[in-house]
Amino acid sequence: MIIGVPKEIKNNENRVALTPSGVKELKKHGHQVFVQMTAGDGSGFADEEYANVGAELLPTIEEVYSKAEMIVKVKEPIEAEYKLIKKDQLVFTYFHFASHEPLTRAMIDSKSVCLAYETVEKADRSLPLLVPMSEVAGRMSIQQGAKYLEKPLKGRGILLGGVPGVRPAKVMILGGGIVGTEAAKMAAGMGADVTILDLSLPRLRYLDDVMPANVKTLMSSEYNIREMITDHDLIIGAVLIPGAKAPKLITRDMLKDMRPGTVLVDVAVDQGGCFETTKPTTHQDPIYIIDDVVHYSVANMPGAVPYTSTLALTNATLPYAIQLANKGWEKACKESNELKLGLNIIKGDVVYKAVSDAFNLPYTPLEKYI
Template sequence: MRIGVPKEIKIHESRVGLTPATVRELIANGHQVMVQENAGLPIDLGNDKYREAGAQIVDTPEEIFAQADLIVKVKEPQKSEIPLLREGQVIFTYLHLAPDPIQAKGLLNSGCIAIAYETVTDKSGGLPLLAPMSEVAGRMSIQAGAHALELNQGGRGILLGGVSGVPPAQVVVIGGGVVGTNAARIAMGMEAHVTLLEKSIPRLQQLDSLYGSRLNTIFSTTDALEEYVTTADLIIGSVLIPGGAAPKLVNREMVSRMKRGSVLVDVAIDQGGCFETSKPTTLADPIFTVDEVVHYCVSNMPGAVARTSTFALNNATLPFVLALANKGYRRALTDDQYFRDGLNVYRGHLTHAAVARDLGITHTDALNALI
């Protein structure tokens, strides 16, 4: 199979779809890999490293899209890339289609087969290709939030961990999944006072057993959200509905009652955000203020630590890329029901129920589409 890796063009996005080590595995399995020139250069994965792994270096994305059977990326195809997709071509990347009807329409019109990292599942109900970036984003959310709390960023001028005789910041994490757990862990490590809100009793029990009195675990209700959100210094939004749009758990009225200079970090922004006042921002211009509350809503947070993120992502995606290359997309997806959950678009049809529901488009069963 001919596999193509274009350079990411989303603003301040320096991750790359395949590392040289992953390329080497694909070459060893008898496949051809094309990598766009300097695709990995910002993270010290230069052209020579890809050549040594057996890849062909090509000049333009047009060459990649024109020749490759399988496109492997990190971020969703951008406006200039969607017209390059062709019927029957497979693209494997993060898509986040639910809040993005324009991208969805472009993929549907292209006739491509689009498989989304974020909706691939596993036997335990987890999201194995979202988890590594969720881990990065959760840890980064505290780093970003601590910076946004500084006075010159518009924040309250609070040091997250406080100092002797001065109390630490009040950090509230909404959601106890991979993002929320990693956010809470880093916040506790920085000696903040941390409260985590979660609806799952078993998950609350797990976290309480793991962290004990260091973490204040609260069952999430509207009353609890209002109580803790309006008194927090830093809030991390980390709720997720696989494939679907994130629920708006913090409304505009709650935001208006928050303390001046408090900070919201919306890690769910790729799926539309879990704060009513959120809107996507970039690493070039990451924050904005609503009602004197600082919002950090960067839609590709892991891109700020692109080298770590690239290697973490490739560790997870390698078996799936090999399956697509070795078996072909049809057999790879029909053989594995969990991998098939990643199929979002198939030759003009939406094949993920949650995505189709949020976009208001008819859903086609993925297995029926493939056979």
């Protein structure tokens, strides 16, 4: 198969979809790999490293898209890329369709095959291609939250871990999945007073067993959230419904009950955000303030640490990319239910129910293709 790796062009996105190591593995399987020049620079991988393992370097993004049968990316295509995607071309990347109708309609119009990292799902309901970036984003949410609690950055002026004789910051984490767990580990390690809210009692029991003493668990409800927001300094949105829009757990009217300088970090922004006031921001302009509450909602948080993120992501995606390249998407998805669940749009048909529901689009059962 001919595989193309374009340079990511989303604002401040420095990750790359294949490392030189990944290219070498695909070459061993007999595949041809085109990499756009400088695609790996942001993650610390030079063109020479790709050339040395057999990648063919192309100067423009247009050439990569025109030659490739399968495009492997990190982030969803942005508007400048829509017209480059060809009929029947397989695009393997994060899409997050349910939060972005123009992208969804553009991919329908392209008649391409869209296989989304975020909905590849194992039998135990885990999301193997979302996990590594969730781990990075969960840890980063505390790092960023601690920074924006500083007074010069419009926060309350609180040190996350406090000091002897002064209480630490209170951190509220909505969601006890991968993001929430990693956020809690980081916040607890820095000495904060942490509470994780979730709807699953088994998950809360597990977290209660494994977390340190400064992490508490609480059943998630609107009542409990409204009670807690009045005295918490940092609130992390870490809720995920695979492939669907995130629920709005912090509403606009709740902001007036928060103290000035409270910081909200919405890691669910890719799926529409779990705060009603969330709007996507960039690393270049990461925050905005509503009712004296600081909002941080960068849509590609792991892009700020591209070396770590690229290695973590490609460790997870490469085995699936090899399956798709070796067998073609139809045979690979027939033989792997995990990959089958990653299919969102096929040749103009929406085959993932949560995406069709998000925009009232016609739904086509996967059985038409697989």
